[in-house]
Amino acid sequence: MSAGRNLAAAALVLGAAAPFAGSPHAASRATLDIEALAAAIAAGEDHVSALQLAQWIRDRKPGLRVIDVRSPAEFAGFAIPTAENIPIEALTRAEFAAGDTVVLYSEGGAHAGQAWVLLKAKGVARAYFIAGGLADWRDEVLSPVLPADASPAAQAAFRPIAELSLYFGGAPVAGPAGSAATQMRPSSAGAELAAIRRRGC
Amino acid sequence: MTPPRPYANPYVAGVGLGLVVLACFLITGHGIGASGAFAHVATGIVAGLAPAVAAKNSYFASYLSDGLPWTAWMVLEIAGVIAGGAASALLARRFRPGIVAGPSLKVGPRLAFAFGGGAVMGLGAVLARGCTSGQALSGGALLSVGSWTFMAAVFIAGYAVAPLSRRLWR
Amino acid sequence: MSAIVLPLVIGAAFGWTLERAGLGDARKLAGQFYLQDFTVLKVIMSAILTAMLGGFWLGRLGIIDLSAFYVPETFLAAQAVGGLVFGVGFVLCGLCPGTSCVAAASGKGDGLAAVAGLLTGVLATGLAMPVLEPLYTATALGTFTLPQLLHVSYGVVVGGVTLMALAMFLGVERLERRA
Numbered sequence: 031m032s033a034g035r036n037l038a039a040a041a042l043v044l045g046a047a048a049p050f051a052g053s054p055h056a057a058s059r060a061t062l063d064i065e066a067l068a069a070a071i072a073a074g075e076d077h078v079s080a081l082q083l084a085q086w087i088r089d090r091k092p093g094l095r096v097i098d099v100r101s102p103a104e105f106a107g108f109a110i111p112t113a114e115n116i117p118i119e120a121l122t123r124a125e126f127a128a129g130d131t132v133v134l135y136s137e138g139g140a141h142a143g144q145a146w147v148l149l150k151a152k153g154v155a156r157a158y159f160i161a162g163g164l165a166d167w168r169d170e171v172l173s174p175v176l177p178a179d180a181s182p183a184a185q186a187a188f189r190p191i192a193e194l195s196l197y198f199g200g201a202p203v204a205g206p207a208g209s210a211a212t213q214m215r216p217s218s219a220g221a222e223l224a225a226i227r228r229r230g231c
Numbered sequence: 232m233t234p235p236r237p238y239a240n241p242y243v244a245g246v247g248l249g250l251v252v253l254a255c256f257l258i259t260g261h262g263i264g265a266s267g268a269f270a271h272v273a274t275g276i277v278a279g280l281a282p283a284v285a286a287k288n289s290y291f292a293s294y295l296s297d298g299l300p301w302t303a304w305m306v307l308e309i310a311g312v313i314a315g316g317a318a319s320a321l322l323a324r325r326f327r328p329g330i331v332a333g334p335s336l337k338v339g340p341r342l343a344f345a346f347g348g349g350a351v352m353g354l355g356a357v358l359a360r361g362c363t364s365g366q367a368l369s370g371g372a373l374l375s376v377g378s379w380t381f382m383a384a385v386f387i388a389g390y391a392v393a394p395l396s397r398r399l400w401r
Numbered sequence: 402m403s404a405i406v407l408p409l410v411i412g413a414a415f416g417w418t419l420e421r422a423g424l425g426d427a428r429k430l431a432g433q434f435y436l437q438d439f440t441v442l443k444v445i446m447s448a449i450l451t452a453m454l455g456g457f458w459l460g461r462l463g464i465i466d467l468s469a470f471y472v473p474e475t476f477l478a479a480q481a482v483g484g485l486v487f488g489v490g491f492v493l494c495g496l497c498p499g500t501s502c503v504a505a506a507s508g509k510g511d512g513l514a515a516v517a518g519l520l521t522g523v524l525a526t527g528l529a530m531p532v533l534e535p536l537y538t539a540t541a542l543g544t545f546t547l548p549q550l551l552h553v554s555y556g557v558v559v560g561g562v563t564l565m566a567l568a569m570f571l572g573v574e575r576l577e578r579r580a
Contacts, residue, residue, distance in 0.1 A: 034242040037447070038567055044454045045563025048556040054460030054467045055555070120544075123468040241440045242570075244422035245447020251414045252452040258407060261471040263415055265498035266523070273524040290530040304408045309502055311412020316503035318413070319420035328508035331427045331495070338510075345427075345511040346518035348494025349501065353522020355487030356498060358537060359480040360473060362487065364415075364499045366480070367445060370473040372452035374547040374558055377475030382445075384484025385491065392492045393434035399493065400431045 057122040060151040067150055076146055078158045079215045080166040081174075083133050084194045087112050093129045097121070099136050099145045110135065110167055111198065118145050122152065131156045139163035172200035174212035184211055236323040252368055259304070262369020266356035268309035275300035290357070333400040344399055416503050425503035427495030427511055434492050439573045446566040457559050477540040494518065 053059060070076050086094050087110075096113040098105050105115040116124050118141055126132055132154055136142040142159035149157040160166050169175075174195050176188045188211055192202045205211070238244075255263050274294035278285040285291040297303060320326040332341035356362045359381045361370065367385070370378025422444050423429050432438025460467030491497060496504050496515045504512025530537065547562075548555045 033240050034570075037242050037246055038570065041450050041454065041563055042567060044458060045450075045560050045567075048454070048457055048559035048563070049554065051457075051461050051556050053555060054457045056460065056463060056466055057468060125469075238423035238440075239421040241422055241443035242447050244418055245444040246451045248415070248418045248422075248444060249448035249451025249455065251411065251418060252448060253455040254414075255411050256452070256456065256470045257465060258411070260469055262473075263411065265502070266519070269498060269519050269523045270527070273520060273527055276520075276524065277527065284528075288527060288530055289534070290527040302405070304404075307405060307408035308412035308415070311409040311414075312416035312419070312499060312502045313412075313506045314409070315413030315416030315418075316420045316425060316506035317416075319417045320425065320503075320507035323421070325420070325425075326508050328510070330510045331504070332511065333428065333431075341511055342514040344493050345495070345514035346521070348490045348492070349496075349515040349518020349520075350522030350525070351490030352487050352494060352497065353490075353519045353524075354526045355483045355485070355490055356519075357483070357523055357526040358533070359483030359487065360476065362498045363445070364497075366473060368448050368452070371449045372456060373470055373472045374453070374555070374562075375472050375475060376542070376545045376547055376550050377477060377480040378473055379547065380475075380477060381480040381484040381487070384481050385488040388485040388488025389434045389492050392489050393431075396492050397435075400428060400435060400495070 055122075057152060060122075060153075062147070062151050067147065070150075076143075076158060077161040078133060080160050080162070080170045081191060081194065081212075081214050083110070083135075083160060083167075084171045084198060085214075086131070086133070088194060088197050091131060093127065093131050095126065095130050095132045097124075097132060097134045097145070099134055099141050104137070108164070110164070118148070121145055121148055126152075126154050128155065130154070132158070134159040135167070136163050138165060170212050171195055171198050173203045174200070175203050175205035175209060176211050177205040177207055177209045179207040180211055187211075187213070190214070233324060235325045248368070249372070252372060256369075262365060262372070263308065264305050264361060264365030264369065265309060265312070266353075266362040267305040267365060268303070269353065270294055270357065271297075271300040271303040271306045333398065335401075336399055341399075415499065416506065419500055419503045420507065424500045425507045425509070425512070427504060427509075430497075430500060431492060431495040436576065439577065442569065442573060446569060450563060450566050453559060453562060457555070472544050472546065475540075475542040475545040476538070477542060479537050479539060482536065490522075 083096065087096065096110055098109050098113045098115045099118045099121060100115070101117055102115055109115070132149060134142040134145045134149070134157070136145070139159065139161050142163060143161070146157055146159045171194060174188070174191045176185065180188065191212055191214060195202050252263055255261070271294055274285065274291045277291050278295060278300070285295060294300060300306065317326065330338050330341055332338070352362070359366055361381070363385070366378040367382040371382055419425060423440055424444065429438050429440055433441035456467055456470060459465040494515050496512060498519055501512050501515035501519060505516050526533065547558045551558065
């Protein structure tokens with residue numbers, strides 16, 4: 031049975047070497063350009079606001095993929111419309127097209143920020159996350175605030191935000207006099223390098 | 232009449248089978264299967280005879296959402312299995328109409344057990360989402376826990392029932 | 402066009418290999434469970450080793466993307482029960498879904514009966530799905546592999562499975578020489 035013996039020898043060699051060979055999954059061996067990543071983070075090019083995402087969803091931005099990195103149970107409870115559920119441990123195996131704009135979110139933003147690093151390591155060109163997570167979505171999109179004593183200019187600036195909120199089934203809230211209105215923060219996804227106030231991370 | 236050819240070395244045949252599974256993964260991204268073809272055909276039958284029943288049944292509805300059952304990937308694959316098996320049998324002079332059974336089993340009971348055993352396997356394959364080809368071979372090669380569990384369970388049950396079914400085979 | 406030709410060719414290679422190994426013969430298959438004929442074990446384990454080692458090394462060498470291979474999801478209870486049921490049916494029938502087609506293709510009447518029985522069983526089980534649903538969907542663990550279960554690296558499991566299979570082959574060869 032020399033055929034069997036040869037095959038067994040080959041299997042033995044290949045099998046015995048396997049534990050020392052590292053991971054067979056390409057994604058496990060991805061490399062990070064940490065200089066480039068650090069620069070992107072400092073420039074605020076790593077995240078977008080919840081309102082920006084809402085605008086992209088409503089305007090059906092081509093190639094937009096909204097990824098919820100929480101567990102399936104949390105996703106079933108509530109999710110941003112058009113979101114796909116890819117839990118963070120499955121993210122490395124997910125496939126993204128070259129022209130895709132991927133926006134990640136999690137409950138508070140921490141996991142989404144980590145997922146952003148994973149996607150950059152995978153080579154996704156346009157990846158962003160919602161810095162404040164679903165909390166930002168609830169605050170900015172579902173319940174945007176307009177203080178009771180807002181100036182006419184502020185009211186005019188708020189109108190598109192109110193429309194966006196209603197589109198997603200939210201309801202603008204009248205805030206106490208003197209409080210700050212919810213604002214469409216300048217988009218960090220692009221050439222503008224504005225210092226963005228971040229909540230939680 | 233020239234005698235039939237001897238069977239191939241099982242290790243060599245196994246490696247060949249493994250290469251077919253690997254090639255299937257490389258080309259299609261999924262493994263081979265067999266029970267899936269039966270599920271597609273069953274779906275086609277139910278949908279043809281009682282479309283309302285098929286639509287309301289979660290199992291058949293999920294197969295229907297994959298498209299036309301008769302041209303499903305796995306159905307075409309099984310058609311290939313039949314063709315390949317026939318070709319090999321003919322060329323090896325092993326194509327001989329007849330019944331294969333234990334020495335003391337008559338034709339009638341043999342066919343009944345083949346049918347009944349097949350029906351029982353049908354239940355098992357549906358629950359397990361596959362059979363020896365789809366779960367044990369394909370899922371087993373990719374180290375799926377469910378596939379290895381299925382394989383272990385098959386062998387455990389087989390060895391447990393075998394002593395009780397001696398009359399079928401010995 | 403290739404959507405039709407490809408599965409046919411893959412299936413043909415599958416069926417050809419099964420028949421060459423003699424797995425279209427119910428007595429040969431059943432013989433595994435009487436410790437008389439170990440062809441089933443040899444073929445299955447050799448096939449698993451080949452596909453597993455092939456996938457591992459091609460992935461490690463970057464020739465293929467192993468993550469692109471679809472891993473069947475784990476439904477632990479359903480697959481354990483399903484396996485037990487399948488094993489019972491297998492000893493009664495002597496053929497599995499793939500080999501029953503090969504047997505039928507070789508002109509065997511018991512192959513045809515098995516195919517008919519399988520179709521009936523699948524159909525009946527599908528109709529009974531409302532009753533079976535709790536078991537069918539129980540313990541859904543998603544994509545769950547042995548490395549994840551055992552908390553060891555993929556390569557370690559590959560090595561372990563290889564050694565286990567080779568040990569099985571050695572044991573079986575010894576049993577056969579004594580017979």
